[in-house]
Amino acid sequence: MQQTIYLDNNATTKVDEAVLEEMLPYLSQFYGNPSSMHTFGGQVGKAVRKARSQVAALLNAEDTEIVFTSCGTEGDNAAIRAALTAQPNKRHIITTQVEHPAVLNLCKHFEKQGYTVTYLSVDSQGMIDLTELEASITGNTALVSVMYANNETGVIFPIEKIGQIAKEYGALFHVDAVQAVGKVPLDMKNSTIDMLALSGHKLHAPKGIAALYVRRGTRFRPLLIGGHQERGRRAGTENVPGIIALGKACELAQEHLAHIDKERELRDYLENGILAAIPDCAVNGHPIQRLPNTTNIGFKYIEGEAILLHLNHYGICASSGSACTSGSLEPSHVLRAMGLPYTVLHGSIRFSLSRYTTRQEVEEVLAVMPTIAERLRALSPFKNDQADWLQERQQATVSS
Ligand code: PLP
Secondary structure, three states: OOOOEEEEEOOOOOOOOHHHHHHHHHHOOOOOOOOOOHHHHHHHHHHHHHHHHHHHHHEEEEOHHHHEOHHHHHHHHHHHHHHHHHHOOOOOEEEEEOOOOOHHHHHHHHOOOOOOOEEEOOOOOOOOHHHHHHHHHHOEEEEEEEOOOOOOOEEEEEEHHHHHHHHOOOOOEEOOOOOOEEEEOOOOHHHHOEEEEEOOOOOOOOOOOOEEEEEEOOOOOOOOOOOOOHHHHOOOOOHHHHOOOOOOHHHHHHHHHHOHHHHHHHHHHHHHHHHOOOOEEEOOOOOOEOOOOOOEEEEOOOOOOOOOHHHHHHHHOOEOOOEOOOOEEOOOOHHOOOOOOHHHEEEEEEEEOOOOOOOOOOOOOHHHHHHHHHHHHHOOOOOOOHHHHHHHHHHHHHHO
């Protein structure tokens, strides 16, 4: 069987062997309910408490500030809804144009409910301008919700500066840190963040488990109303095996953070190798303020999906910025917001590494990429003579 080279870790990650080992007994042996009065359930409750401490330690937060959820989307939804419900008289939200749909579509939903939403723009490197935030925030702003790091480009926003501005105006500050947790050090004790969402499947825990950090003292209204689990902040019997897994995954992530530069070096090796070997390609996103595992590269005059199919042929998993919806190829909203040229919008590939990525795997990608690019460019209808026309078409699309 062909070996898989998995460079799509921003989509999801492999469950770490040690994480799996830790969680398995809670699927078979220790199946008690952590809320039960008996010793059997009590043992499980103790393990859940340990996991909560492991998650809190990664964020430098208090155990009581961690609420287990089912996914990053739930955490984002719970935080945003809680912030709005707690401040019914404030009707303004600030977010960015490049958020994950978990935030963007919820903000659009609230816009239909009568809220005013400011979607901060980004520059060609995917970075926001703080003066735009300062110009739009008012005493009526209930919430500033921004992502820590972008899932497509890896661009990291100036979180603490954003938080300081939010605090000056009395707005709550929610951060979608689903892509950042485990890749950058976080310190909630010295932060302006009120609520922060993370997701297990992005850091080598299974799908279906996640957590929301809620700063002590933050007025919070639960999304799920029912039992008193999670101190009344998230009803429903706990996903115990998932929680145990997330705890272990956070412990391992903390250890890995000490070696994160190795991952960055491997990413740079891949990125520099591609840029050196293939003409007409460039990195999308800020060159420095970026996650250590992510590179998003725009290949002019080639369809991203075609590159992906060719990579797939070699067992290489990556991702394109475009989402294919009902037969039409929609360019990524993130790359569009960055105002990139039409051919780059359609020819961008994201490679996202993990602690399991090896130099050998990167070498294999570097060995096939130039041939793939050359072959596809030879067939490309987008090539050279059409580039001006495409640029004009892109400008027309963006301004429409
Ligand atoms: N936010 C960001 C930045 C993401 O990348 C993702 C997932 O890709 C999510 C939120 C949603 O997380 P989940 O898949 O756990 O719902």
